[in-house]
Amino acid sequence: xxxxxxxxxxxxxxxxxxxxxxxxxxxxxxxxxxxxxxxxxxxxxxxxxxxxxxxxxxxxxxxxxxxxxxxxxxxxxxxxxxxxxxxxxxxxxxxxxxxxxxxxxxxxxxxxxxxxxxxxxxxxxxxxxxxxxxxxxxxxxxxxxxxxxxxxxxxxxxxxxxxxxxxxxxxxxxxxxxxxxxxxxxxxxxxxxxxxxxxxxxxxxxxxxxxxxxxxxxxxxxxxxxxxxxxxxxxxxxxxxxxxxxxx
Amino acid sequence: xxxxxxxxxxxxxxxxxxxxxxxxxxxxxxxxxxxxxxxxxxxxxxxxxxxxxxxxxxxxxxxxxxxxxxxxxxxxxxxxxxxxxxxxxxxxxxxxxxxxxxxxxxxxxxxxxxxxxxxxxxxxxxxxxxxxxxxxxxxxxxxxxxxxxxxxxxxxxxxxxxxxxxxxxxxxxxxxxxxxxxxxxxxxxxxxxxxxxxxxxxxxxxxxxxxxxxxxxxxxxxxxxxxxxxxxxxxxxxxxxxxxxxxxxxxxxxxxxxxxxxxxxxxxxxxxxxxxxxxxxxxxxxxxxxxxxxxxxxxxxxxxxxxxxxxxxxxxxxxxxxxxxxxxxxxxxxxxxxxxxxx
Ligand SMILES: Nc1ncnc2c1ncn2[C@@H]1O[C@H](COP(=O)(O)OP(=O)(O)O)[C@@H](O)[C@H]1O
Ligand SMILES: [Mg+2]
Numbered sequence: 001x002x003x004x005x006x007x008x009x010x011x012x013x014x015x016x017x018x019x020x021x022x023x024x025x026x027x028x029x030x031x032x033x034x035x036x037x038x039x040x041x042x043x044x045x046x047x048x049x050x051x052x053x054x055x056x057x058x059x060x061x062x063x064x065x066x067x068x069x070x071x072x073x074x075x076x077x078x079x080x081x082x083x084x085x086x087x088x089x090x091x092x093x094x095x096x097x098x099x100x101x102x103x104x105x106x107x108x109x110x111x112x113x114x115x116x117x118x119x120x121x122x123x124x125x126x127x128x129x130x131x132x133x134x135x136x137x138x139x140x141x142x143x144x145x146x147x148x149x150x151x152x153x154x155x156x157x158x159x160x161x162x163x164x165x166x167x168x169x170x171x172x173x174x175x176x177x178x179x180x181x182x183x184x185x186x187x188x189x190x191x192x193x194x195x196x197x198x199x200x201x202x203x204x205x206x207x208x209x210x211x212x213x214x215x216x217x218x219x220x221x222x223x224x225x226x227x228x229x230x231x232x233x234x235x236x237x238x239x240x241x242x243x244x245x246x247x248x
Numbered sequence: 249x250x251x252x253x254x255x256x257x258x259x260x261x262x263x264x265x266x267x268x269x270x271x272x273x274x275x276x277x278x279x280x281x282x283x284x285x286x287x288x289x290x291x292x293x294x295x296x297x298x299x300x301x302x303x304x305x306x307x308x309x310x311x312x313x314x315x316x317x318x319x320x321x322x323x324x325x326x327x328x329x330x331x332x333x334x335x336x337x338x339x340x341x342x343x344x345x346x347x348x349x350x351x352x353x354x355x356x357x358x359x360x361x362x363x364x365x366x367x368x369x370x371x372x373x374x375x376x377x378x379x380x381x382x383x384x385x386x387x388x389x390x391x392x393x394x395x396x397x398x399x400x401x402x403x404x405x406x407x408x409x410x411x412x413x414x415x416x417x418x419x420x421x422x423x424x425x426x427x428x429x430x431x432x433x434x435x436x437x438x439x440x441x442x443x444x445x446x447x448x449x450x451x452x453x454x455x456x457x458x459x460x461x462x463x464x465x466x467x468x469x470x471x472x473x474x475x476x477x478x479x480x481x482x483x484x485x486x487x488x489x490x491x492x493x494x495x496x497x498x499x500x501x502x503x504x505x506x507x508x509x510x511x512x513x514x515x516x517x518x519x520x521x522x523x524x525x526x527x528x529x530x531x532x533x534x535x536x537x538x539x540x541x542x543x544x545x546x547x548x549x550x551x552x553x554x555x556x557x558x559x560x561x562x563x564x565x566x567x568x569x570x571x572x573x574x575x576x577x578x579x580x581x582x583x584x585x586x587x588x589x590x591x
Contacts, residue, residue, distance in 0.1 A: 053492050076496075084494035094489035098508050107503060108493040153489075160493065 315382015402471025
């Protein structure tokens with residue numbers, strides 16, 4: 001049996017004011033799978049995927065990511081080992097504004113993976129042309145549109161050859177006409193067999209690309225279904241209510 | 249040409265009319281201030297050109313520049329000042345793309361040991377004790393070496409204050425807040441009186457070094473706060489992005505935080521440098537004959553008695569000149585290193 005890339009068992013996380021952000025979450029992400037996470041705002045989606053690369057800690061439960069187990073009080077070294085092998089794309093792009101596009105992408109390969117500069121730059125240019133923005137390599141983040149910045153962010157996280165990519169609402173901060181260029185890039189990644197966990201409200205993307213959809217509410221996983229079941233015939237009342245709200 | 253000039257003058261007159269003479273109260277205030285300015289200017293020019301006796305300045309230029317540095321060795325501080333001026337010129341006029349520009353920061357750092365070697369002597373040069381250093385040379389030396397030391401110290405303090413280790417965090421916070429709460433003059437006094445007490449008798453630290461230490465301790469607390477201001481301007485999400493790429497704390501500091509913080513804090517840091525230059529004059533009451541100190545001892549000379557107006561106007565001009573140059577250099581660095589505006 002092949003081990004899953006992420007396996008979470010009874011994860012619980014409480015924020016300081018007694019707010020339960022993760023309530024007994026158990027789930028797996030398998031290799032080459034695209035898992036879409038949906039749910040109303042504040043349901044704990046971000047918190048969940050941020051525990052996967054150690055940006056958030058948790059209070060109890062078990063978590064194994066890319067074969068590394070992290071506990072409730074993980075060592076820095078272990079967390080960093082995971083982060084080197086797991087990429088993350090944020091809602092707000094979070095590019096480094098003082099570095100050019102090319103430097104944004106090559107910094108981690110050069111400094112973290114100790115690749116030589118020429119090799120790293122070649123790889124970066126390859127990724128940029130895969131994203132359709134190789135012409136922007138010399139520019140700075142503020143000179144790019146949101147959609148382009150997000151594609152740079154994707155290229156940046158791909159530059160370290162991750163085994164898993166986490167997306168936290170990658171298109172929510174974009175102008176509507178810019179959403180598809182980013183989703184297209186993600187579709188391509190899925191076709192190439194990248195393992196991805198995507199928090200998104202993009203129904204058409206989920207229908208088309210997801211292998212499974214996880215629906216969360218109030219820190220709990222309410223339902224895990226294939227997209228076909230989830231969007232046409234959801235098992236749970238709460239899922240149907242949520243879908244009614246986002247698909248008018 | 250003439251028409252263009254006329255147009256410009258017209259525009260200026262209109263502007264003046266609009267901003268200064270719209271209402272009767274405006275007109276009154278404008279006339280009042282203008283007449284005061286006029287009277288002051290006339291009186292000052294009269295004093296400047298007719299009454300003032302500038303021989304006190306003219307005769308003592310070497311004293312202002314070098315203090316009581318041995319006369320036959322004055323070429324040494326002169327050489328150092330010339331090196332400094334050349335560096336300023338190079339900094340101002342080297343284009344940002346040139347290879348040479350990458351070397352400039354190292355040149356600016358190297359200029360301090362060069363200054364020590366030239367002033368103190370020892371290696372092939374006859375030694376000159378630090379009590380003979382003085383004048384503008386000493387003023388600039390105090391400022392540059394204190395800044396040079398305070399800069400890394402301030403950066404360490406600023407990052408220490410954000411540290412996750414409580415002990416380091418509290419130590420840095422207490423240090424910064426304490427030094428910012430004490431007036432500089434008392435720190436300088438403590439520096440002169442207390443530092444020798446802490447050291448074994450055999451080790452004697454000279455006055456110049458003691459004051460550099462005191463200035464460094466003081467300025468680093470302020471630099472730390474400027475750096476912290478810059479740190480706070482960087483969104484936390486950027487640090488998260490860096491973490492999720494696998495960077496460790498040192499790499500995040502070195503490649504993500506510092507470059508941005510320095511750019512954001514540069515104007516504030518320039519203020520610290522200018523303030524420090526002016527504050528070096530406090531050492532004149534603590535036994536150093538830097539620019540102000542040498543002037544005070546000059547005024548104590550019966551030959552120049554009562555000519556303090558001339559001397560102080562001259563001093564003001566020198567301080568103004570140096571500060572202006574510093575501001576120009578800072579502006580230039582800002583312009584040439586700012587590829588993109590961060591905030
Ligand atoms: N740093 C934090 N401190 C306190 N509460 C938080 C923090 N981050 C998130 N929360 C709370 O935890 C819950 C889950 O948040 P989040 O995971 O961001 O939800 P989602 O991404 O699904 O919108 C929300 O109620 C939110 O208010
Ligand atoms: Mg969220």
